[in-house]
Amino acid sequence: ETARIGVTGLAVMGRNLARNLARHGHPVAVHNRTAARTKALVEEFGGEGTFLPAETPEQFVASLERPRRLVIMVKAGAPTDAVIDEFAPLLEPGDMIVDGGNAHFADTRRREAALRERGIHFVGTGISGGEEGALHGPSIMPGGSAESYEALGPLLEDIAAKVDGTPCCTHVGPDGAGHFVKMVHNGIEYSDMQLIAESYDLLRHAAGLAPAEIAEVFRTWNTGRLESYLIEITAEVLAHTDAATGKPFVDVVLDQAEQKGTGRWTVQTALDLGVPVGGIAEAVFARSVSGHADLRAASRNLPGPARGAVADAGFADKVEKALYASKIVAYAQGFHEIQAGSAEYGWNIDSGAMATIWRGGCIIRARFLDRIRAAYEADPSTPTLLTDDHFAEALGDAQDAWRDVVATAARIGVPAPGFATALAYYDSLRADRLPAALTQGQRDFFGAHTYRRVDRDGSFHTLWGGDRTEVTS
Ligand code: NBP
16 A cells, blocks of 8 residues: 655654544555654554554655655754755655745755755645644645645645635745745734733733733634634633632743744844834844843833823723734734745745635634735735725724823833834834935935935935035935
């Protein structure tokens, strides 16, 4: 018997992906560096479908039907290269290697180019949804050649999450496009989580609500336009009580957030591409600040404002509006980065299709993504989601509330970097004139960097050290 597809790397993600394939009736070859994992998988879940366990790479490759489809689910980085080096010599032209790990898209581009020379399709694939998603249906973002998608697409679409019958999987674009989009997905996820965290913090410290009460607020929000997986789990976490102490769970968790790197990559890449993603950057920095225990301890006694909580009956509604508006900005920034990456690398990514495959399976799954899809359907080449009719109306409706929330945070000394940067981005985009004109003047003054004028073409320089006449440069 031959396997339709094989998975090597059987930690939580690989194991669940293999089970998902088997449950959908696809015979799957399974392999892991440490054979015990392979054995455990077959022993525990062998009844779920057809598994072909292999102890050696040779045995694994021999059990695959041709062209071979081989999925790598190992720790991203050097382990991925090690596994490629181990398996590629055993493959033939036309075979496909799918890397489902969280690889950096630049590594994927390098690997794809190297394997293409040997006639092997390398398909860097973003997979979101954690271990539950891998088992029950993740959101899948495959890159690589269009030809490889013909052979892989039906299988991947079969095991992906479905929303209204549409699979949360589509061919993103060539080489590193899939991992790039997965990276930005994670950056948006950081931003979304940070905005939710700030909402909680303000409801707690500005409105004086207890965690259980805030959980109720989030539950209500989850029945409206903010309905999403992240809002849903936020309510669950806030409603949870620590068994050992009887305190709200959120009060016994150390307040130092961790990160694995995709958020940081999103910001680093945005800097390289020249795309402003302040919402994502502030979310990464907020985690970073939280983790600097010494810095925080040294600063704890610095003075703050005199005012405490500001009770305001309508405050929760204002926070809902601020959250929705800031969320629109966060997604607009993320999609801007996707479009910039697509242009830089010639990927031709369909932004509306990305919103479509994020509607289910992944961490940022939400009703909201239907709105983004609709926005790109209405205007596929729009430079920003902010000007879409629906979003512009929501931003208009949020104006007073959004500004009140940011002002309240500043007044009572609760940090709200996500809300504040979103509003600043919004105001920057809609400004008639930005102080960048002054910046240009300064640059010309100290470095003769020249400037352009509003009324004439060309580059100019003022003789600042002399008689201050203007010269054409
Ligand atoms: P891990 O990231 O913890 O990796 C463990 C696996 O890598 C094991 O199978 C291990 O084999 C194998 N491995 C290592 Br480490 N070094 C190896 C080497 N040199 N040669 C061969 N195999 C090697 O597993 P995971 O949490 O299942 O994640 C797998 C991938 O999926 C990662 O890239 C991750 O970033 C990505 N991802 C994870 C999630 C999630 O929620 N966990 C979500 C989305 C994507 P061994 O058993 O012999 O040690």
